[in-house]
Amino acid sequence: MKNNAFIESQKQFDWAAKQLNLDKKLRTSLRYPQNFIQKRLIIRGDDGRIKTFTAFRSQYNNALGPFKGGLRFHPEETADTVRALSAWMTWKCSLTGLPLGGGKGGVVCNPKKLSEKELEKISKAYAKKFAKHFGPWTDIPAPDVYTNSQTMAWMLEAYEQSVGISAPGTFTGKPVELGGHEGRTEATGLGVVITTREAMKHVGMNPKKSTAIIQGFGNVGQYAAKHFEKLGLKIIGYSDSSGAIFNKNGIKFEDALKFKIKNKSLRKFPKAEAMSNEQLLEQNCDIFIPAALENVITEKNADKIKAKIIAEGANGPTTVKADEILYNNSIFVIPDLLCNAGGVVGSYFEWVQNNSGENWTLKKYNDELDKVLTNAFQTVVKTYETEKHINMRQAAYLVAVKRVADAMKLRGRV
Ligand code: GLU
Secondary structure, three states: OOOOHHHHHHHHHHHHHHHOOOOHHHHHHHOOOOEEEEEEEEEEOOOOOEEEEEEEEEEEEOOOOOEEEEEEEOOOOOHHHHHHHHHHHHHHHHHOOOOOOEEEEEEOOOHHHOOHHHHHHHHHHHHHHOHHHOEOOOEEEEEOOOOOHHHHHHHHHHHHHHHOOOOHHHOOOOOHHHOOOOOHHHHHHHHHHHHHHHHHHHHOOOHHHOEEEEEOOOHHHHHHHHHHHHHOOEEEEEEEOOEEEEOOOOOOHHHHHHHHHHHOOOOOOOOOEEEOHHHHHOOOOOEEEEOOOOOOEOOOOHHHOOOOEEEOOOOOOEOHHHHHHHHHOOOEEEOHHHHOOHHHHHHHHHHHHHHHOOOOOHHHHHHHHHHHHHHHHHHHHHHHHHHOOOOHHHHHHHHHHHHHHHHHHHOOOO
């Protein structure tokens, strides 16, 4: 049976709560979302028929600031995946020191089977239905799996129509023309590379002599690949939902991207061996980057991973049991809440500019991103080294959960 992501997230939290000696009431309130909203979206499809979709928003915790987190459009979305992802957002925002809480949303749909017009209708229906729960000081959505800046543009329009005011700070990851920032699209992938760069320094690896395999070729995987190449790494394997490709002599990112754009999938990429996602995970490489969905490194395959570093571009790719195996095999894991935090840190910069009317250059945006993530990495490593016998995820949880718990206490919520 598939692991339940929400139960996994609770196990991670429970460990930290115990270590931090949090009292029972506080533990209970931090184990569940503060609010969970479920609605039905109704649109007219291109064929003239009515289509309905289940939609969620989980507002996990706002002790540190407004709920913040992406929206996924995915056929396998469930209430529990959304709950888990909203918990992870809470810890991620806390770890990186943002004045933001955590949330996440999702619509159960298959974007590959929907037209552009239908996606627009779903996005607008979602923003309208959830409008009263959103706002720059209440809950701020952003793009995630199978959503992008266009989704945010549609949502902003429907939201502003509903509430009758201009409020661009309600959504981040918007197109530049609507108050987005040119750095945001690449921010998550770039952040993966910044934190991996720090990890390589920490374990003493030379990027110019290292190889990487990237699982997932969406926004995170693609820009991580681009920036890994800039750092001098050789990428020897990629995958997408159609399968994987591998060549130990390297596959240039530009070539993979061109092929993907033209053929919609990487499967038949020439000059590379085709294999399954499972086989790709077992290949020799220095850095393995899961950048697709949750629950891909489990007790069943963790032992087969040969990489020295795992950089979690995806949210929740590793189960708690798999974490133990990786730790015993001395694999250095950069946990999701640190590794892929570039996205929400970039979102925070966008929100700050929307609220203040400032306009940062790309250089300032990327320099600040580097500072925030490098600093978060150092904080986690410090805890990892002082605590001893804990992994990097546990170290990150200790820092992140403590900040939220302190904020809860200061507010007198428990
Ligand atoms: N969806 C991204 C994440 O999981 C970004 C969230 C945001 O920018 O709010 O971190």
